[in-house]
Amino acid sequence: MRIVIIGNGVAGITAARHLRKLSDHEIIVVSDEAPYHFSRPAMMYVSMGHMTFDNTKPYEDWFWKKNRIEVVHNKVRLIRKDGGLVIDLESGPSIDADVVILATGSEPAWYGWQGEHLPGVQGYVNKHDLDLLERNLAGARNAVVVGGGLIGIEAAEVLHSRGVHVAMLVREPAFYRKVFPEEESTMVTQHISRQGIELRCSTELEKIVAGENGGRVDHVISSSGEHIQADIVILATGVKPRIDLARASGVDVSRGILVNDRFETSIPNIYAIGDCAEFETGVQQLWYTARAHGEHVARVIVEGAGPYVRGTYFNSAKFFDLEWQVYGVIPPESDESNSVYWSDDSSTRSVRIAQSNGVVSGVHGIGVRLRQETCVHWIENGTMIDVVRKQFQEAVFDPEFTRKVSV
């Protein structure tokens, strides 16, 4: 059997690796971005000079051949039904397939702003953006980042590290307030401001304006009417599933490519995983979920495995020097009535344990590393908050000699 995977992001590559582990099928991965898989969340470390692009590749280039995974650097134009499935590439001969896995990921979601296509305006989600930023950085002094999300803050840190003055437009009243409770949001907002980022909260983008002589961006106008100088504008207002190929090929799509809980699309033998897939419960656009999808779809295809069940929610990110980890549910409206909160006097470390009726529902740390296994165990077993507080050191994953957390 020949399985063709479209997209060499973490979803597609994890599927390929696990298919190889479980079976002897012929595996081909077609992708148009970079010839070999790289870590998308590592892009910022390339832009800051912490790593080379090569350092972001989790596997050495010989790995694929050794594991009999054929790698094709090309763009898929269309998937046709012609007896089996046929995959038309942008250049070169088509590929026949018995099974196709769509792992086409996501693309930036922009909202049709005036000036969004001016030179100097870009997103920050793929290899193209990474290279484009290097060109846009030449001679740049001021930048505006639009969007107060996880990609926005990474873009701001990148620009700041390159000596560019950054203003950030954030729709919420404080950074990440849509997700964080008030204390955490304030802590992170202050930390970002201390780095020298000019945060404009409760502010949106109105339009992007070009300079007088020539097409490059000169400034943006915010929802409050302010003109902010910008040689670079990074639009980080979220991503949406990349569904153009699926739609053109007659696969049912809505926001994403519609799948059931075994990743099956509306067309037999075509599966969809990772950022591009939309489940009955919506999309799951995280590194960890994409990896889990890849692992599970391989079991579905080879072993006929049952439904994919997403485990307890978790996530992590870093805001300049502040690390963040979360397990379970922490509602943004958390306060003393439904959670326990601890922070140290440096205001760079905090822990929150959310509860309802005394049962722990989520654990949240900023500047404190938390052990996933322990936190998830507490949440999944309905552990009482008093027990969790007493045992809390077991969940702390900080380096040796770090000051104790006394939640």
Place this chain on the structure above:
Amino acid sequence: MNYIELTVPDSMRNHGTMWSRWKNRGVPAYLLALVLTGFYVMVYWFPEPLAPLASLLDPLAHLLRGSVADRWFLYGTIYTVAVLVMGARMLLRYRTQRYHVYRTLTLMTVQLMMSYLIPALLARMGSKEFYFSYFWPLKPEYLFPSNISALVQSDNGLLMFMGFWTIAMTVVATPVLTYFYGKRWYCSWVCGCGALAETAGDPFRQNSDKTLAAWKIERWMVHSVLATIVAVTGLIWWANIDPTSPIAPYAHEANRVYGFLIGSVFSGVIGVGFYPLMGARVWCRFGCPMAAVLGLLQKYASRFRITTNGSQCISCGNCSTYCEMGIDVRAYAQRGEDIKRASCVGCGVCATVCPRGVLKLENH
């Protein structure tokens, strides 16, 4: 500008490391490597040009050792100053991480006391110039019969103590401490080679080779060196017990060749000279027989490991990039596996640079 970058820390962030010509094998890095290798070659084999430099240190040598400064005093002084100055840089750079602060302070203190001041004072007292922080097989002669029997049978209490110290550290403390804490107790907290690598070598850690091919060469080489020194030590003992045996004349010749190839060329000229090109742990990784022993203990008889925090890894590669031992840490972390590698010196930098809090050095 580039020079300043090498010495003045910019907190723990690695901004611009890959564009620095010093840190990423540019022309200045090659020049520095040339200077360092040249210096080692002079110290070992062509010391004359160093004499005027050494004589500048005469007052200090008189004060500490009660003798004029020779090339070894010059070398020891430069070495210790490098550890102290670059140690201060290390402390500044990693000031928010207590693990690094404590181990750097320990390394600096051990280097200054045990490898510099105390041996000098011992020499001044007319006693044996003894290094309490080095053991067999890194300092093979410490277990040679001529040395050890003289010490243990001495009626001078201090010399006797040195003898028993050597035996106790090699036979008892090494396996016990490694069982509880991993090889890091020595390589990243005590050892003088480690002290230079962890301080002066910190700017170059990203230059270690992470490929599988390098790992294969490493295992082959480091264990060959260990096998060789075990054999040489055995020969020397044999020759001592049975001086009439036909191998006796070869034993000391073997030791001389080992001393030249491994002790001087490998650990000195290449080990330090290649810092800017292959990272600071070239010797520790490919050549050090002590690291090989500790590594075997760490792998098969130790509670130490680096644990991985569930599924939090984003495969970014910071850990592998900044591992000075060239361990592909990410390969384990992204599979959720603990890292239990013989070569890991427990420097803790992988855990420090990880942006998702995935790695933790643990003793159980």
